[in-house]
Amino acid sequence: xxxxxxxxxxxxxxxxxxxxxxxxxxxxxxxxxxxxxxxxxxxxxxxxxxxxxxxxxxxxxxxxxxxxxxxxxxxxxxxxxxxxxxxxxxxxxxxxxxxxxxxxxxxxxxxxxxxxxxxxxxxxxxxxxxxxxxxxxxxxxxxxxxxxxxxxxxxxxxxxxxxxxxxxxxxxxxxxxxxxxxxxxxxxxxxxxxxxxxxxxxxxxxxxxxxxxxxxxxxxxxxxxxxxxxxxxxxxxxxxxxxxxxxxxxxxxxxxxxxxxxxxxxxxxxxxxxxxxxxxxxxxxxxxxxxxxxxxxxxxxxx
Amino acid sequence: xxxxxxxxxxxxxxxxxxxxxxxxxxxxxxxxxxxxxxxxxxxxxxxxxxxxxxxxxxxxxxxxxxxxxxxxxxxxxxxxxxxxxxxxxxxxxxxxxxxxxxxxxxxxxxxxxxxxxxxxxxxxxxxxxxxxxxxxxxxxxxxxxxxxxxxxxxxxxxxxxxxxxxxxxxxxxxxxxxxxxxxxxxxxxxxxxxxxxxxxxxxxxxxxxxxxxxxxxxxxxxxxxxxxxxxxxxxxxxxxxxxxxxxxxxxxxxxxxxxx
Numbered sequence: 001x002x003x004x005x006x007x008x009x010x011x012x013x014x015x016x017x018x019x020x021x022x023x024x025x026x027x028x029x030x031x032x033x034x035x036x037x038x039x040x041x042x043x044x045x046x047x048x049x050x051x052x053x054x055x056x057x058x059x060x061x062x063x064x065x066x067x068x069x070x071x072x073x074x075x076x077x078x079x080x081x082x083x084x085x086x087x088x089x090x091x092x093x094x095x096x097x098x099x100x101x102x103x104x105x106x107x108x109x110x111x112x113x114x115x116x117x118x119x120x121x122x123x124x125x126x127x128x129x130x131x132x133x134x135x136x137x138x139x140x141x142x143x144x145x146x147x148x149x150x151x152x153x154x155x156x157x158x159x160x161x162x163x164x165x166x167x168x169x170x171x172x173x174x175x176x177x178x179x180x181x182x183x184x185x186x187x188x189x190x191x192x193x194x195x196x197x198x199x200x201x202x203x204x205x206x207x208x209x210x211x212x213x214x215x216x217x218x219x220x221x222x223x224x225x226x227x228x229x230x231x232x233x234x235x236x237x238x239x240x241x242x243x244x245x246x247x248x249x250x251x252x253x254x255x256x257x258x259x260x261x262x263x264x265x266x267x268x269x270x271x272x273x274x275x276x277x278x279x280x281x282x283x284x285x286x287x288x289x290x291x292x293x294x295x296x297x298x299x300x301x302x303x
Numbered sequence: 304x305x306x307x308x309x310x311x312x313x314x315x316x317x318x319x320x321x322x323x324x325x326x327x328x329x330x331x332x333x334x335x336x337x338x339x340x341x342x343x344x345x346x347x348x349x350x351x352x353x354x355x356x357x358x359x360x361x362x363x364x365x366x367x368x369x370x371x372x373x374x375x376x377x378x379x380x381x382x383x384x385x386x387x388x389x390x391x392x393x394x395x396x397x398x399x400x401x402x403x404x405x406x407x408x409x410x411x412x413x414x415x416x417x418x419x420x421x422x423x424x425x426x427x428x429x430x431x432x433x434x435x436x437x438x439x440x441x442x443x444x445x446x447x448x449x450x451x452x453x454x455x456x457x458x459x460x461x462x463x464x465x466x467x468x469x470x471x472x473x474x475x476x477x478x479x480x481x482x483x484x485x486x487x488x489x490x491x492x493x494x495x496x497x498x499x500x501x502x503x504x505x506x507x508x509x510x511x512x513x514x515x516x517x518x519x520x521x522x523x524x525x526x527x528x529x530x531x532x533x534x535x536x537x538x539x540x541x542x543x544x545x546x547x548x549x550x551x552x553x554x555x556x557x558x559x560x561x562x563x
Contacts, residue, residue, distance in 0.1 A: 192405040200419035201394035210422045214409045
């Protein structure tokens with residue numbers, strides 16, 4: 001009788017013993033911690049954007065996008081009479097776009113070609129070597145890139161600070177990102193697609209041009225946009241290569257300004273402090289849009 | 304090996320003493336000789352790793368994509384040695400359809416059909432192109448299903464439709480021979496039945512060589528069957544004889560499900 005009783009009376013506690021409650025508690029504790037820390041991380045992003053908007057928005061007007069910065073005396077007069085600082089950062093905006101455009105022209109073809117090479121010959125020793133070197137290049141501090149370009153381009157080629165030197169420095173920084181993203185995007189293409197093209201009697205270089213590149217286009221594009229948004233804020237290499245320019249310049253061999261360079265100049269001039277925030281807001285907004293665009297393209301990937 | 308002269312129709316392909324090795328010493332195909340007759344369906348059967356896919360790929364030299372391959376022997380396509388032709392020309396004469404449907408994801412249905420022309424920069428008049436697309440899609444009985452969405456991406460189609468699209472893409476070049484590598488193994492029974500009907504229909508115009516894991520499929524649609532085992536061509540018969548009265552013990556064992 002005793003034995004039968006103990007067997008028939010199965011309590012909930014037998015199936016879910018005591019430690020089940022403890023597990024649940026631990027689980028919730030961990031979940032709570034994860035949410036807490038991720039909220040802190042997210043809030044930093046919003047705090048940064050929020051601060052920039054609050055401090056910078058009143059400087060952003062038509063003149064901000066169409067005029068060059070004022071001299072320090074004008075800025076001081078405006079400040080002391082309680083007005084916003086006149087002028088804008090058009091020389092920085094055009095300079096940044098110019099530098100990025102030239103850098104992309106240099107880096108994108110090289111990057112894509114090297115990426116394709118790495119994908120096609122992934123196990124060859126030379127490819128492994130290039131891949132390692134690419135990783136090293138990605139780790140080179142930007143100031144070092146700036147110094148080297150100063151030595152090679154500024155001193156010997158353009159004989160002075162120039163757009164070309166700045167673009168060369170930025171291109172070197174873009175290269176590893178484009179190489180790796182091209183290779184990764186191509187790796188996502190199923191081999192069967194390549195075979196389909198080859199089975200149609202397509203010569204190999206056309207398989208690359210007509211199948212591999214179009215199919216991995218969104219991946220390559222994402223990589224390019226992320227690389228651009230990465231180099232847009234670079235300041236150190238530009239200080240050593242393009243220096244800055246108070247006016248708009250389209251001459252490749254002459255110095256040019258850039259938004260991050262202007263931010264640094266404003267920082268060093270107590271009368272210009274207000275322009276820091278609006279310039280930073282502009283830079284941040286631009287980079288943010290590029291990032292969102294990259295994410296959107298990546299999400300539309302149709303593989 | 305038995306003599307493989309079972310043909311009633313004129314031969315279009317003849318394989319002569321073909322051996323294919325990976326890494327110099329691993330023989331995937333051992334001294335295979337066979338002739339494939341025109342306007343027939345030839346099924347290649349055998350257990351996994353018996354070399355049937357390698358043999359099929361050797362017919363349009365796709366096996367050369369694998370690293371460290373060495374090939375001896377010859378294959379003749381109506382008296383031309385395919386190993387002396389350019390692969391580009393050869394592959395236009397011998398089309399291929401793969402195990403998994405692989406339409407080009409960046410191209411529309413229309414462009415997928417004429418992909419062979421587009422990739423090779425062969426310029427066609429619009430009317431010619433339209434005609435190729437229409438006849439190729441009609442040949443694979445896909446026309447009625449897609450004629451209103453020709454400019455949608457090919458990847459929106461169902462698996463069976465995609466596979467028929469891939470067959471249409473292979474047909475667009477008007478090849479002599481079509482090679483199919485387990486074309487229905489990724490498809491459901493209804494889509495499979497459609498493809499099988501289609502293949503039987505297509506043999507009026509083309510010669511079809513098909514690798515299949517599915518013995519009943521071979522029995523249903525093929526005219527001649529090859530049985531391969533460990534890289535050797537064990538038996539090559541007309542399908543009825545092979546399924547009712549196999550000559551070799553190994554063929555019988557495979558067909559009755561004792562191994563494979």
